[in-house]
Amino acid sequence: MTTERERVLSDFIDAWNAGRRPDVDAHLRRVDAAERDVLADEIASFLTWAPDPEYDDAALVALTADAVAALAQAGAAEPGSWWSAWLPLLRRRAALTRAQLADRLGERLGLAAATRPKAERYLGDLEEGRLDPAGLSAGLLDSLAGALGIGASVLHQAARGRAASAPLFRGDDVAPDAAADLDVLADALTTQVPQDWDEIDVLFRGGNSA
């Protein structure tokens, strides 16, 4: 006789193979508490060797956003290296050259066409680790996220580094240097913008105050 656990396992398998990104906890909750450990083991066994799901483009975009967000939240790397590792990939996934991304930013931010080559140079600096991401303004990050098709909070977390990532504010996970990081952020917020900066400089280097 087929058990409910076997039926739920099959549902999970079908959802996985179809690229529907099934939720493990939701499936475990469908069986009696006494059956959950066995089902968990079966799901783990299946997943280890399961075929690559048939993701459609929307699922792949969502998957990418989740993966990148996981790295940003965890402060997987120093903020600068995070950007040089992931921005080129996100840009190319959105099928944009640097110049095209600068154009999209210009459109979203209402920038004059003449300023876009400078924005493109800044994007290049960001991708190649030559620009401190702490200087990226909130408006720029929002526009960048929109152009790349990912959640803005991902880029905000990535730009502000560990001090801004949610896990740091949970109980005993607070990093010992978090206070120092917050001091750096506070300094950035109160820094005066040099008078010879134009709007592109402010967007890419002015930080949260811009």
Added chain:
Amino acid sequence: MTTAPVPNPLECRHLREDELLRLYCHHRDRGEDERAAEMWRQLAIRSHDRVVAMARAFRFPGGGRLDPEDAADAAQEAFLRVVEMGASFAGSALGQFRAALRQCVQHACLDHGRRELRHERRRAGSLDERYDGAADAGPFDAAIARHSVEQAQLAAEAEADDERRRVRSELVAWAIGQIRNDNYRAVLELTYVERLSADEIASRLGITPDNVYARRSRGLRQLETILRDHRA
């Protein structure tokens, strides 16, 4: 020397996981570190859901699971380990990659369990006493080694059908072939290799969906045993 171009990630959407791995190995073996790293990132992204789901399904060797919040943290940590593994992964087969993924998840979950123990939120005794997954030895190593030997023999045979050879070369397909029960083996082949749904399998084999559910579950347990039992 000419080098293979790095595929545009838009094109990577349509590359299978094993093809991404092959590209990673290609660039890694040529010392093209940047290209290898990019391929690995694609591979890691593709594996994100698998890592998260495995962490949520993880069970401690002595029983018990992480609570959902800790499982989410462990999943995040496991994913980081997978990303970082690109700098040191020496394997070349999909089976090795999958075994390494599972090991990343298990180690991340066990580490979370240890932290919980330290905080006295968990009282399950020593995890290390019951876990035999040393950093350099995984539970599937023996099966992978035996599979590799058989693949070397297979590669020596000229075979015209690349697709059939590819499917046969995967560790899981090999392991399914070791299952003695014909009914379980047929259902698992259609599940893993052809990715048919339970209803489609029932229709193909002329059995009820309930039979498919039962054979999947029981066959899966035999598959796990086969992959774990082939110790040298």
